[in-house]
Amino acid sequence: MSPGATTxxxxxVRRLARAYARARGLLRDRRQEDGCWAGELSSSALxxxxxxxxxxVVSKERFAxxxxxxxxxxxxxxxxDGGWGDTPESxxxxxxxxxxxxxxxxxGRPLPGDGRARLAGFLRAHGVAAGKDVxxxxxxxxxxxxxxxxxxxxxxxxxxxxxxxxxxxxxxxVPDLPFELACLPGSVLxxxxxxxxxxxxxxxxxxxxxxxxxxxxxxxSIRALRRLAVRxxxxxxxxxxxxxxxxxxxxPLTAFVTMSLAACGREGHPVAGRCLEFLQASVRxxxxxxxxxNLSVWLTSLSVDALCCGGRSFGAGAGRTLGWxxxxxxxxxxxxxxxPPGGWAWTHLPGGVPDADDTSGALRALALLDRAESEQAAxxxxxxxxxxxxxxxxxxxxxxxxxxxxxxxxAPDLTAHALGALRMWPRAxxxxxxxxxxxxxxxxxxxxxxxxxLPLWFGNQKAEDLSNPVYGTARVLPAYAGTERxxxxxxxxxxxxxxxxxxxxxxxxxxxxxxxxxxxxxxxxCALSHWRGARHEAALAAGAAYLAxxxxxxxxxxxGPIGLYFxxxxxxxxxxxxxxxxxxxxxxxxxxRGAGHPHGGGV
Numbered sequence: 001m002s003p004g005a006t007t008x009x010x011x012x013v014r015r016l017a018r019a020y021a022r023a024r025g026l027l028r029d030r031r032q033e034d035g036c037w038a039g040e041l042s043s044s045a046l047x048x049x050x051x052x053x054x055x056x057v058v059s060k061e062r063f064a065x066x067x068x069x070x071x072x073x074x075x076x077x078x079x080x081d082g083g084w085g086d087t088p089e090s091x092x093x094x095x096x097x098x099x100x101x102x103x104x105x106x107x108g109r110p111l112p113g114d115g116r117a118r119l120a121g122f123l124r125a126h127g128v129a130a131g132k133d134v135x136x137x138x139x140x141x142x143x144x145x146x147x148x149x150x151x152x153x154x155x156x157x158x159x160x161x162x163x164x165x166x167x168x169x170x171x172x173x174v175p176d177l178p179f180e181l182a183c184l185p186g187s188v189l190x191x192x193x194x195x196x197x198x199x200x201x202x203x204x205x206x207x208x209x210x211x212x213x214x215x216x217x218x219x220x221s222i223r224a225l226r227r228l229a230v231r232x233x234x235x236x237x238x239x240x241x242x243x244x245x246x247x248x249x250x251x252p253l254t255a256f257v258t259m260s261l262a263a264c265g266r267e268g269h270p271v272a273g274r275c276l277e278f279l280q281a282s283v284r285x286x287x288x289x290x291x292x293x294n295l296s297v298w299l300t301s302l303s304v305d306a307l308c309c310g311g312r313s314f315g316a317g318a319g320r321t322l323g324w325x326x327x328x329x330x331x332x333x334x335x336x337x338x339x340p341p342g343g344w345a346w347t348h349l350p351g352g353v354p355d356a357d358d359t360s361g362a363l364r365a366l367a368l369l370d371r372a373e374s375e376q377a378a379x380x381x382x383x384x385x386x387x388x389x390x391x392x393x394x395x396x397x398x399x400x401x402x403x404x405x406x407x408x409x410x411a412p413d414l415t416a417h418a419l420g421a422l423r424m425w426p427r428a429x430x431x432x433x434x435x436x437x438x439x440x441x442x443x444x445x446x447x448x449x450x451x452x453x454l455p456l457w458f459g460n461q462k463a464e465d466l467s468n469p470v471y472g473t474a475r476v477l478p479a480y481a482g483t484e485r486x487x488x489x490x491x492x493x494x495x496x497x498x499x500x501x502x503x504x505x506x507x508x509x510x511x512x513x514x515x516x517x518x519x520x521x522x523x524x525x526c527a528l529s530h531w532r533g534a535r536h537e538a539a540l541a542a543g544a545a546y547l548a549x550x551x552x553x554x555x556x557x558x559x560g561p562i563g564l565y566f567x568x569x570x571x572x573x574x575x576x577x578x579x580x581x582x583x584x585x586x587x588x589x590x591x592x593r594g595a596g597h598p599h600g601g602g603v
Contacts, residue, residue, distance in 0.1 A: 012545075013589070019548035020585035023556060027303060027578050028315070035320035036348065037299040039575040042561070043288035045077050045084040046096045046569060050255035051279050051289050052103035053155055057259040058267050058276065060108060066280065069287030071109045074100055077288075078111070081125075082118030086291075086570035087561045090461060094126045094137060098152055101166050102159035123167065131160065131168040147200045147566075150175055151256045154207050157214070158263055171214040179208025180229035182236050200566075201336070202247045205237045206260035213264045238271055240336045242350035245274030246282065248336075249293040249351035250566060254278055291571045297328050298346045299575050301361030306579045308368045309526070309586035322369040325362055326377050330354050337398055342384030356395040356414045357457070359385050360421040367424040378425050385418055386435050393438030394446070397456065411456035412446050413472055415439050416479035423483065443476060444490050451490075451497030459564050460510025460520070468510040468562070473498050474523035481530030495531050498524055499539050506542030510562075518550045519562050522580035529587035544588040547581050556581050 031037055052070045055063040078084060083092025084100045101119060104110055111119060123129070127137050134156060138149040153174045160168030182205045212226055237257075241247060246254045258275040266272060283289055304321060307314050314321070328348050331341050336353050344362040345352025363381050366374035388400050394410025395418045419439045422432055447453055452469035453476040460468040473494050480491040501508055501524070507516025508524040525543040528536050550556045559572040 016544055016548050016585060016589055019551040020582070020589055023551050023578060023581045023585060024307065026557070027306065027575070027582050030575060030578070031303070031317070031321070035300075035317060035322075035324040036296050037303045037575060037579075038294045038296045039299045039573050041290040041292060041294065041574075042087040042089070042559070042572040043073075043284060043286070044086055044251070044291045044569070044571065045074060045088075045288075046086055046099055047251035047255070047289040047291050048074055048077075048287070049084075049096070049099040049103040050155070050252045050259075051283070053099070053106045053158070054255040054258035054262070054275075054279060056103070056106040056108075057158060057262045058272075066283060066287075067107050067109070070283070070289075071104065071107055071287075073287040074103070075111060075115065078115055078118070080118075082115070082120070082122035083126075085561075087572055089572065090561050090570050092122060094123075094128070095141065095148070095152055097122055097126075098128070098134065098167070099155060102155045105159040105162050105166050108162070128167050131156070131170065132173070134167055134169050135173050146175055146177065147203070148568075150177055150211075151203055151207055151252075154210060154260065155256070158259060171211070174211055174215075177204050177208030177211055179205045179212065179233050180226055182208075183229055183232045200253070201240060202237060202253060202257050203260075205233050206257040209233065210260040210263050234269070234271075241271055241274060242336075243274075244281075244350045245276075245278035246293065246349075246351045247275075248353060248566070249347055249349050251279070251282060251289045251291060252569070253566070291565045291569055293347060293349050293351070295346050295573060296348045297325070297344050297352070298358050298361060299573070299579070300325060301344075301358065301365040302579050302583075303575070304365035304368055305361070306583035306586065309583045310589060312586060314369060318369050322366070322373060324348075325365055325369075326374065329362070329377055329381065339398070340384060340387065342380035343388075344381070353398060354384065355397050356385065356388055357397065357417055360414075360417040363421040364424055382422065382425055382427065382432070385421065386431055389418075389435055389438070393440075393442035395439070410442060410446075412443055412453040413455040413457070413475040415442055416453075416476040419443075419479040423479075440479075440485060440488075443479070444488075447490050447493065451493030451495075453494065457564050458562055459568070459570070460514060461561055461570060462514050463510040468520070470498065470501050470508050470510050470514075470520050471523050471562070474520075474527035477527040478530060486530075495528065495536070498528060499536055502539050502542065506546035508543070516546065517560050517562070518547065518555055518558075518577040519560060519580055521546050521550075522577065522584040525584035526580065526587050529584070540588060544585060547584055550577070551581065 048070050052067055055067055060067065077088055079092045081092050083097035085091050085093055086096055110116060128134055138152060142149045153169050156169040157171050157174055182201060216223060247257060254275050258272055261267060261269055261272040282293060304314060328344055330343050333340055334354060339354045343354025343359040345354050346358045359381055363378055366378055389395055390400055390410045392410050394415040396408055396410050397414060399408060419436060422436060453472040454467055454469055455472035455475055458468050458471045459466045477494050480486050480488060501512045503516045505516055507521040509515050509517060509520055521543055525540060528540055556577050559574050559577050561570040561572045563571045563573060565571050
């Protein structure tokens with residue numbers, strides 16, 4: 001038992017069983033008729049603000065009703081300190097607060113009462129008293145990564161052209177985005193080491209064109225090149241836009257593209273028209289927008305995995321869920337990233353892009369639902385996954401070989417998930433064996449000295465550095481469980497780190513000393529369940545009891561901001577605490593001694 005935990009390891013098995021049954025029922029009740037889980041992402045001040053800006057730049061009159069509802073939502077969502085966070089439960093941050101300020105100016109609807117003074121105070125407290133302070137402040141947040149910093153600066157520069165007071169950014173302060181590079185093949189882009197990640201190509205094109213329209217280039221050769229590049233770049237933007245209009249189903253990215261095209265006088269372009277249709281279709285009744293449409297494929301794969309924890313069967317409706325997942329596999333080369341057929345995206349909607357985590361999750365789910373029925377799809381998925389592995393042995397999110405910025409590099413949690421998927425579909429060939437060997441070497445090299453691994457897509461807003469080593473370590477450890485590497489030194493260090501982070505209430509937060517949450521406690525219990533025995537039985541019992549209490553008092557239905565979206569935007573997902581609690585309690589209460597997922601299961 002960890003030093004911080006005080007709960008007795010004598011477990012009321014009946015209480016845990018009741019909590020498990022209730023959580024499992026909650027999860028199954030949220031499955032849709034077609035067999036998937038769509039979930040519900042939190043509303044986002046950042047998404048709402050960028051949408052207001054986009055609609056205002058296109059036409060404040062045409063979209064007056066939408067803008068009015070959104071502004072009222074933003075006013076209600078302002079924090080006491082004067083700023084805004086990414087979700088209603090998030091502390092204020094500078095980026096979101098600046099985007100809200102820009103949106104209010106562009107809409108012509110200033111904050112009422114003392115809200116304006118509180119916002120100005122918040123900005124001053126974060127080193128922004130005037131527009132000239134913004135680039136330096138954003139550089140402290142994003143470093144050399146222009147993926148999100150340049151869109152914020154562009155949004156503020158557009159707001160500076162509107163009436164109203166606020167930190168006005170001049171166009172000369174906005175770094176250049178070489179949109180002409182979008183005319184090059186994706187394989188070349190990855191080698192150019194530009195300061196924009198692979199998924200941000202629409203922003204590179206649209207905002208790069210806007211910056212060029214506003215301030216141009218001083219060199220005649222660059223001006224001539226860009227004049228020639230405008231049409232092919234716009235053709236590329238048109239080609240990569242999905243039928244639904246939303247780039248990556250992401251509201252902020254789509255809104256940035258919309259405002260950029262409109263500000264260049266291209267609000268009538270077909271791309272802008274489809275972007276506007278997406279924004280209008282994705283607004284919520286209360287006037288807010290989420291960060292993305294949904295995470296349906298990801299949530300469905302996680303739900304299958306959770307329901308099967310402890311050696312249980314999925315239950316009724318397995319065929320419907322299997323068919324839904326099989327139909328979500330991408331069978332053509334993706335126009336956005338050039339990804340070959342075989343992968344899965346996070347969503348079933350047309351803006352999704354195949355990625356390592358969701359392909360791994362889908363492969364695991366197929367193995368649990370029906371191996372024979374899934375054999376052909378799994379073969380294509382495994383080839384896709386093996387082809388994505390980086391030279392360093394790890395797996396990135398989207399594109400092999402892009403390695404300059406964090407969201408294009410290999411990541412331990414993605415790598416462990418891929419290794420688990422490969423092990424659930426064992427194939428006796430040299431390529432798979434080499435991939436496993438290199439993947440475990442990567443995990444060994446990326447482990448911190450204290451035994452933890454850091455994840456890519458998840459953090460903790462209450463941790464000092466906003467990271468989440470508890471989640472990252474809990475995601476990596478199952479790749480070792482039940483394998484010949486279960487006794488590896490790095491696995492032992494990881495287990496020791498995880499056990500040492502347990503709090504006195506039996507739960508876990510994102511790191512040592514961080515307040516417990518349902519999400520992180522469930523992840524830790526699920527991971528430690530693979531290392532049962534006298535040494536960890538007390539910690540497991542205390543963690544399971546914490547989750548049982550969370551089910552009983554309804555906290556399992558109160559998600560917290562744990563997810564990190566593109567550009568490290570925080571979100572919460574209504575199904576995360578339910579899914580992960582089902583997985584954890586299912587692992588703590590196996591149906592038969594020693595039962596569990598093969599090859600390092602757990603979610």
